[in-house]
Amino acid sequence: MTESSANKLLNGDSCHRTSNGKKSSKNGFVKNHCLFQQPQKYHRHRERDQHVTHNSSLYEKPFAESFEETPLLVAVLTYMGYGILTIFGYLRDFLRHWNIEKCHVAREKEEQKDFVPLYQDFENFYTRNLYMRIRDNWTRPVCGVPGAKMDLAECVSHDYNWTFEQTGRVVKGVINMGSYNYLGFAENTGACADAAVEVTEKYGVGVASSRCEMGNLDIHEELEQLAASFLGVESSLTFGMGFATNSMNIPALTGKGCLVLSDELNHASLVLGARLSGSTIRVFKHNNMQSLEKLLRDAIAHGQPRTHRPWKKILIVVEGIYSMEGSIVRLPEVVALKKRYKAYLYLDEAHSIGALGPNGRGVVDYFGLDPKDVDIMMGTFTKSFGAAGGYIGGKKELIDYLRCHSHSSLYATSISPPVAQQIITSMKIIMGVGGTTLGADRLRQLSENTTYFRRRLREMGFIIYGNDDSPVIPMMLYMPAKIGAFGREMLKRNIGTVVVGFPATPIIESRARFCVSAAHTREMLDTALEATNEVGDLLQLKYSRREQPLPSLGWMAEESLLQD
Amino acid sequence: MNFKNFREYLAWLYYQYLLITGIYVLEPWEKSIFNSILFSVIGMVVYTSYVFVPIHLRLALEFFSGLFGGQPESAMALMS
Numbered sequence: 001m002t003e004s005s006a007n008k009l010l011n012g013d014s015c016h017r018t019s020n021g022k023k024s025s026k027n028g029f030v031k032n033h034c035l036f037q038q039p040q041k042y043h044r045h046r047e048r049d050q051h052v053t054h055n056s057s058l059y060e061k062p063f064a065e066s067f068e069e070t071p072l073l074v075a076v077l078t079y080m081g082y083g084i085l086t087i088f089g090y091l092r093d094f095l096r097h098w099n100i101e102k103c104h105v106a107r108e109k110e111e112q113k114d115f116v117p118l119y120q121d122f123e124n125f126y127t128r129n130l131y132m133r134i135r136d137n138w139t140r141p142v143c144g145v146p147g148a149k150m151d152l153a154e155c156v157s158h159d160y161n162w163t164f165e166q167t168g169r170v171v172k173g174v175i176n177m178g179s180y181n182y183l184g185f186a187e188n189t190g191a192c193a194d195a196a197v198e199v200t201e202k203y204g205v206g207v208a209s210s211r212c213e214m215g216n217l218d219i220h221e222e223l224e225q226l227a228a229s230f231l232g233v234e235s236s237l238t239f240g241m242g243f244a245t246n247s248m249n250i251p252a253l254t255g256k257g258c259l260v261l262s263d264e265l266n267h268a269s270l271v272l273g274a275r276l277s278g279s280t281i282r283v284f285k286h287n288n289m290q291s292l293e294k295l296l297r298d299a300i301a302h303g304q305p306r307t308h309r310p311w312k313k314i315l316i317v318v319e320g321i322y323s324m325e326g327s328i329v330r331l332p333e334v335v336a337l338k339k340r341y342k343a344y345l346y347l348d349e350a351h352s353i354g355a356l357g358p359n360g361r362g363v364v365d366y367f368g369l370d371p372k373d374v375d376i377m378m379g380t381f382t383k384s385f386g387a388a389g390g391y392i393g394g395k396k397e398l399i400d401y402l403r404c405h406s407h408s409s410l411y412a413t414s415i416s417p418p419v420a421q422q423i424i425t426s427m428k429i430i431m432g433v434g435g436t437t438l439g440a441d442r443l444r445q446l447s448e449n450t451t452y453f454r455r456r457l458r459e460m461g462f463i464i465y466g467n468d469d470s471p472v473i474p475m476m477l478y479m480p481a482k483i484g485a486f487g488r489e490m491l492k493r494n495i496g497t498v499v500v501g502f503p504a505t506p507i508i509e510s511r512a513r514f515c516v517s518a519a520h521t522r523e524m525l526d527t528a529l530e531a532t533n534e535v536g537d538l539l540q541l542k543y544s545r546r547e548q549p550l551p552s553l554g555w556m557a558e559e560s561l562l563q564d
Numbered sequence: 565m566n567f568k569n570f571r572e573y574l575a576w577l578y579y580q581y582l583l584i585t586g587i588y589v590l591e592p593w594e595k596s597i598f599n600s601i602l603f604s605v606i607g608m609v610v611y612t613s614y615v616f617v618p619i620h621l622r623l624a625l626e627f628f629s630g631l632f633g634g635q636p637e638s639a640m641a642l643m644s
Contacts, residue, residue, distance in 0.1 A: 077584050080585070080586075081584065081585060081586030082586070084585055084586050084587070084598070085586045085589070085590075088590060088594055088598075091594075130589070133589040133590070134589055160591055479583060479584060479586065480586050480589065481582065481583045481584075481585075481586045481587070481588035481589050482583055484588065484589055485583055485588060537565050538565065538576075538579075539583060540580060540583075
């Protein structure tokens with residue numbers, strides 16, 4: 001086939017040629033006309049840096065993401081640490097089994113001992129023997145607003161974290177680097193809080209019905225119209241809970257005979273929704289467009305597994321910002337693929353709505369794309385809007401269909417009125433309705449804080465994952481003992497951080513996750529950075545093996561040249 | 565980091581040992597068990613090397629000097 005007929009196969013305006021070009025040859029026509037060619041085999045083995053995109057014509061600004069490789073010695077020591085802790089775990093299980101030691105965990109009853117064991121898999125073993133020992137880093141009670149600074153109730157444990165009791169003391173003014181408070185709307189003073197109080201006086205707090213029966217208040221209609229105009233879509237639908245939005249709406253959209261292509265690192269709610277729907281699920285490598293394209297081509301060429309009938313629909317499920325990696329989805333490439341192969345796109349903007357983009361409209365705004373290209377835009381109000389709940393935006397027919405067929409919209413309780421008012425007020429502030437510049441100020445403050453914090457952490461020598469523009473900053477810890485030590489040392493210095501370990505991340509890649517907020521001032525960030533620097537030296541966390549360019553040396557070299 | 569005295573430096577080294585091996589999260593009696601096992605193994609290694617390494621070294625040196633030193637001797641014997 002010649003080049004001209006190959007051109008006719010592709011859609012006219014939406015196809016962007018790759019910088020590698022396209023060769024038409026007699027054999028291998030199907031293989032050589034991939035939109036995204038495989039990168040060259042040879043690349044530096046030290047880092048999986050992706051500074052150079054293979055399709056730079058699709059991106060307006062450089063897409064700078066990096067996931068530095070684990071140093072070999074650190075990986076070996078981490079495995080050794082886990083090995084030692086596993087041996088001690090077996091010892092403790094043995095003591096518990098023979099009743100030498102008191103058992104605090106759930107066990108099967110005597111009558112069930114001959115059945116298939118319930119608590120012997122690795123996750124339960126890990127929970128009993130590793131998670132419990134450092135459990136005081138999680139579930140710390142927050143007394144008050146989780147804003148830029150928060151108050152924590154002090155808890156002590158006398159039996160090694162099996163039970164906790166509060167001492168009554170409250171640790172005040174802990175800098176909060178863990179809450180998803182990207183634009184600083186988690187506050188109890190200001191326009192949002194006042195509006196919420198007024199609405200509580202008018203509507204009360206409970207809705208007392210499910211959405212389709214008597215739970216549809218006029219404030220919900222207002223919220224949905226506002227959300228639709230914020231996102232740039234025709235219509236939107238809101239739900240009381242973000243997790244329930246994903247897990248209950250994907251079953252309404254796909255079913256048997258459909259294909260769901262989901263990213264490797266998608267959130268549990270997306271995975272649950274895809275499994276509940278009963279469709280075939282195929283997983284592509286994280287943010288890897290060649291892997292996604294290969295899956296699409298195989299799906300279209302081979303069809304359903306045994307019958308080879310074409311798939312009823314193909315749904316690509318991606319997230320805007322992946323919160324465990326801090327990476328941003330390659331949306332222009334995904335949209336180009338979706339248009340070429342006639343698939344549908346479901347974009348979960350839980351962390352990116354309100355936090356990315358010059359106008360705060362999310363990852364679509366960040367890349368400068370058309371919102372009509374994304375078929376289903378989903379997001380949550382929990383992170384940037386300081387409220388709770390989720391939404392789905394799209395074409396009017398889609399939303400009308402979901403209103404009648406989604407489990408969440410039919411049976412779940414709708415959003416509580418003061419929460420809905422909080423969302424309305426914060427959304428209006430971000431959009432700048434009424435001439436207020438507070439939204440634009442906060443967006444700018446967030447992006448400045450993100451750039452500053454990431455640059456300083458990188459200069460200190462820590463391994464930071466993710467894209468340079470994402471406000472979620474994972475910092476690698478690797479060793480199991482350092483997870484607990486980091487959380488406790490930071491709390492001693494009055495900084496609250498979130499540390500993440502095994503089930504949420506791969507076993508050796510445990511990390512501490514910082515969430516930068518627009519409410520953090522430069523002084524708070526500097527305090528946090530100093531404390532991180534101290535703790536990094538104390539625990540020897542500065543694993544990065546990159547050379548840092550020193551500007552002072554360059555100046556001295558120039559001067560010596562001039563003198564000569 | 566600045567250490568006021570040598571004892572503080574040793575305490576920091578012990579802390580690093582606790583973190584790297586993962587012992588930091590264990591209860592004190594488990595730490596004692598691990599430390600005593602490790603200490604006894606290291607003690608046995610040190611004692612064995614003290615007793616046996618000089619003997620092995622001497623034997624090895626004799627073996628190699630026999631290989632190289634023996635050749636010119638036999639060549640001389642042949643010539644004379």
